[in-house]
Amino acid sequence: MYLYWNVAPGEFILAKVIYNMGLMLLLGFLAFGAFVLFLGAAPFESNMWVPYMLGITLGSIGFASLLTLVSGIAAQSESGVGLTAVLGIPIVIPLILLLNRYNENILLNVPFNDNLENLGFLGVLTLGILGLSYILFPYLWRD
């Protein structure tokens, strides 16, 4: 209630997304560290670590912005957090497919220029989701 009177909804969702982004980036890089520890540093050996890190970063940002809006939607319903998973899983699948292809290409040593398309699409998708969240969230916020 207090937040409702003091903060514009657009700012609120952006703040929430930025917080979640930080969290996802932290988790993403921790997971990457764990992978390097247990499975070996394939991306470093193949000299592709910059695109790899870029992939992790963009993927984390995309996940964060998507799931923030979905959990915002789910929070409005009485069933609460459980609904986030039900609504969220199908919605993140395009992102997962895209990331999967991007990273597979990196591990198969596909030249970065051929992979740029996937990365660009990932960026556009993330930006689109962010824009949608920014436009749509005020309607959720009004209560």
Next chain:
Amino acid sequence: MRQNWWKVLCILLLVYTLGMTFYIRLNPGIIAVSETTIQPGYNELTLVGFNTHFEQERESLQIFIRSDSSFICTDLIEVLENDKVTFGFITPSELPSPSIDIFCNNDKDGTLFLGNALFCEGITKGAILEDCEVVVKTDAQTGFGYPFQPRIFESIRNLMLHVPMWFTMFIILFISFVSSIRYLSNPKKEWDLRAETSVNVGLVFAFLGLITGSVWARFAWGAWWVNDPQLNGALVTTLIYIGYIVLRAGITDDQKQARVAAVFNIFAYVILFILLMILPRFSEGLHPGKGGNPGFNTYDLNSSLRAVFYPAVLGWILLGYWIYHLHLRMNRLRNKLYYDEEL
């Protein structure tokens, strides 16, 4: 009656297309030959045709084999049936390419072709000395028939059922998308009713599309479900819209339900568009239309297929809209009855 002309049109189109879907025969083609690998030397094979007229057109029947770009003539041995013929030929020990295509000519069926029908083992690379003169018959009177496609055969008729389902789903869900936008800009119960009704109707068509697609996949690819971007996208789309229904059920307050559902619906349509229209375009898979139109390839359609396919699409879209229209009117009445609200 004047304003219901499109319902009449819908019935006429569907009767026409459903009739034509099952009535029209397929064009002739070659299904297979008795062997897939051959050795240099004399080979005797049986060719199995489909809707062909070997027996009737015994006089003009010719069979050629092709390796790379040089042709070898074959001798007919016996025409067994209208769709079965045995032929023999001598394979030289030097061929430009080990994979061999088969051509079959006759006056009625025209020139039939089966690519990569044979693989020749134990040959050396080289040119063929005697080349065979080939007459390609393009002016054959095959008439009005669906194209013969290897591996798909008669199931090409499913094109008239499977593809229009997805077209209809797209249109109906687009109505839902627009209604949701209009609800957010002008919160009236009417827009919410439209959005909800069209999602329900769109889901029915999505299920029909999944079922017809699955049956087709079983025939053409040998499995009810394959791991393909287009198929998974379709399934995920269906799941998202089931999520929409679950979300609505989870909120009891009417206004809030409508508002939250509208937000989710706009989001869902964007994801749907990405999943079904953009992602499959640049990924590999079995479903036709990779790297272009994600439904089908233009070269798969011949003129007779078009003459049935386009009316079928229009007919099913009109039917979908009709179902949606009836449901909407029913929901409006129910809304009036229970809540006594002016819309």
